[in-house]
Amino acid sequence: METKQEIRHHISPALLTAYAAGTLPEAFSLVVAAHLSMCDACRAEAESLDGVGGVLMDDLAGVGMEASALDAVMARIEAAPADAPAERAPIRVSGGVLPGPVRDYIGGDLEAVKWKSVGMGVKQAVLKTSDKASARLLYIPAGAAMPEHSHRGMELTLVLSGAFEDESDRFGPGDVEIADDEVDHTPVADVGADCICLAATEGKLRFKSWLPRLAQPFVGI
Ligand SMILES: [Zn+2]
Structure with a gap:
């Protein structure tokens, strides 16, 4: 095992946002999840994005969002790959050479x-x-x-x-x-x-x- 080194090249904010929204193709989602399992900074960032997404949806629901706005959101969600939820590989921190999300694919x-x-x-x-x-x-x-x-x-x-x-x-x-x-x-x-x-x-x-x-x-x- 290698000692933990400082990570200098991170996932871009745009990619993190797409990952949090579940719109990345599976292959890219897997790379992001693998990085998140290795990178505390990006993992914290992704978790805060998750929080922001949840709060936004709650607020929108609370103020009685117009049907058309809701339709637009739903249309975007439906336009996302049908297997989007499954494509969002779970973040798991683990030992070994391969990060947890990758090991799930390798078995x-x-x-x-x-x-x-x-x-x-x-x-x-x-x-x-x-x-x-x-x-x-x-x-x-x-x-x-x-x-x-x-x-x-x-x-x-x-x-x-x-x-x-x-x-x-x-x-x-x-x-x-x-x-x-x-x-x-x-x-x-x-x-x-x-x-x-x-x-x-x-x-x-x-x-x-x-x-x-x-x-x-x-x-x-
Ligand atoms: Zn990072």
Whole structure:
């Protein structure tokens, strides 16, 4: 186990609000829940958002909200994914390498993960979530780079153990990198330790160059 380090990269307020409202796709909700289980500051923030939401609804009910306003709220709620409540992964603080919310998906801690190689020692395990977004565990050997990849929209990457660095900054346990599709980044794991991350992307994640890289060992023989 690693000693607890200061978390420097947090979930953005907009993401926290969406999480509290239950409107995030399952994959992103899982990353937020996992971060909250590791980050006292964001957990307190999320809990206060929950409180604010409840108070607001009480106030609205108390002043006799107009039917049209209520309809609008209900329409928004219904417009949210039908499985929204289930998509809001519960926050649970726990020991082990994998945060509680992730372990629920794996059915155990790290030893239960069914890794698949994507080349150059990098492995992934795709988690079963609704297909509006995808979530995966990534294993990057110490000092190795994540294969070049592309995705549409936002990508959230939460470090579970080890650390990685990319062009923008360094990310350690509990840190979240929020990248959009314009960021062309190449995370590289610290030389000191293997890096295990939880990543969520909109749409499918595609490794651009894993085929040639995967072929390299055979070429070298
Ligand atoms: Zn945080």
